[in-house]
Amino acid sequence: xxxxxxxxxxxxxxxxxxxxxxxxxxxxxxxxxxxxxxxxxxxxxxxxxxxxxxxxxxxxxxxxxxxxxxxxxxxxxxxxxxxxxxxxxxxxxxxxxxxxxxxxxxxxxxxxxxxxxxxxxxxxxxxxxxxxxxxxxxxxxxxxxxxxxxxxxxxxxxxxxxxxxxxxxxxxxxxxxxxxxxxxxxxxxxxxxxxxxxxxxxxxxxxxx
Ligand code: TMP
Numbered sequence: 071x072x073x074x075x076x077x078x079x080x081x082x083x084x085x086x087x088x089x090x091x092x093x094x095x096x097x098x099x100x101x102x103x104x105x106x107x108x109x110x111x112x113x114x115x116x117x118x119x120x121x122x123x124x125x126x127x128x129x130x131x132x133x134x135x136x137x138x139x140x141x142x143x144x145x146x147x148x149x150x151x152x153x154x155x156x157x158x159x160x161x162x163x164x165x166x167x168x169x170x171x172x173x174x175x176x177x178x179x180x181x182x183x184x185x186x187x188x189x190x191x192x193x194x195x196x197x198x199x200x201x202x203x204x205x206x207x208x209x210x211x212x213x214x215x216x217x218x219x220x221x222x223x224x225x226x227x228x229x230x231x232x233x234x235x236x237x238x239x240x241x242x243x244x245x246x247x248x249x250x251x252x253x254x255x256x257x258x259x260x261x262x263x264x265x266x267x268x269x270x271x272x273x274x275x276x277x278x279x
Contacts, residue, residue, distance in 0.1 A: 075201040075277050076157055079168040082206035083238040085216035086258050092166045094266045099162055104279060107156045110166035115152055118144035134180035141172055146194045168200060174241040202276050204269055205246040206258035210235040
């Protein structure tokens with residue numbers, strides 16, 4: 071498939087501002103008269119949104135392999151029925167999280183083998199990869215503070231959660247390093263506007279329109 075460098079993903083831990091920045095990029099491209107679709111994982115398609123509900127509900131903990139299969143099943147549906155057709159129609163597709171998140175959350179955090187995740191990646195999307203992955207990075211303190219402000223966690227955030235944040239942050243930094251041919255690590259601690267400026271600069275350099 072000729073994707074023409076139009077598939078852009080945003081990655082990073084919770085509270086780094088992915089969704090806000092993905093939206094800003096989509097809006098900027100629209101003002102430049104580009105065709106854009108903004109989507110997310112898990113989500114985007116019906117199966118993905120259902121998987122998102124399952125993952126976000128705290129009713130019971132799910133076995134990591136089971137979680138991985140759910141995510142990749144949803145990813146396959148998203149890939150075949152939305153991402154690929156959109157790219158073929160010449161849209162920029164901006165996706166809030168993609169398979170790098172599986173490497174971090176199911177792999178590093180929940181100890182599923184990275185090799186197995188990559189096998190599943192191959193089965194699901196083959197050699198397809200993002201053309202640009204914007205990895206947003208903020209300190210664990212800032213990320214927790216932002217989640218508290220958004221009432222997503224409580225003040226009594228425990229040490230265990232802090233360690234998890236550190237694992238996630240370090241993991242995404244590694245992703246940006248290992249996949250540097252398609253990734254850029256952006257310090258996202260500043261204002262929305264200043265962070266977006268850096269993202270736009272990276273976009274213009276790596277992708278352009
Ligand atoms: P968020 O995108 O709103 O932060 O929430 C999505 C949650 O799903 C987040 O906790 C990360 C998790 N997730 C995985 O565990 N694996 C994945 O492959 C993806 C895409 C998300």
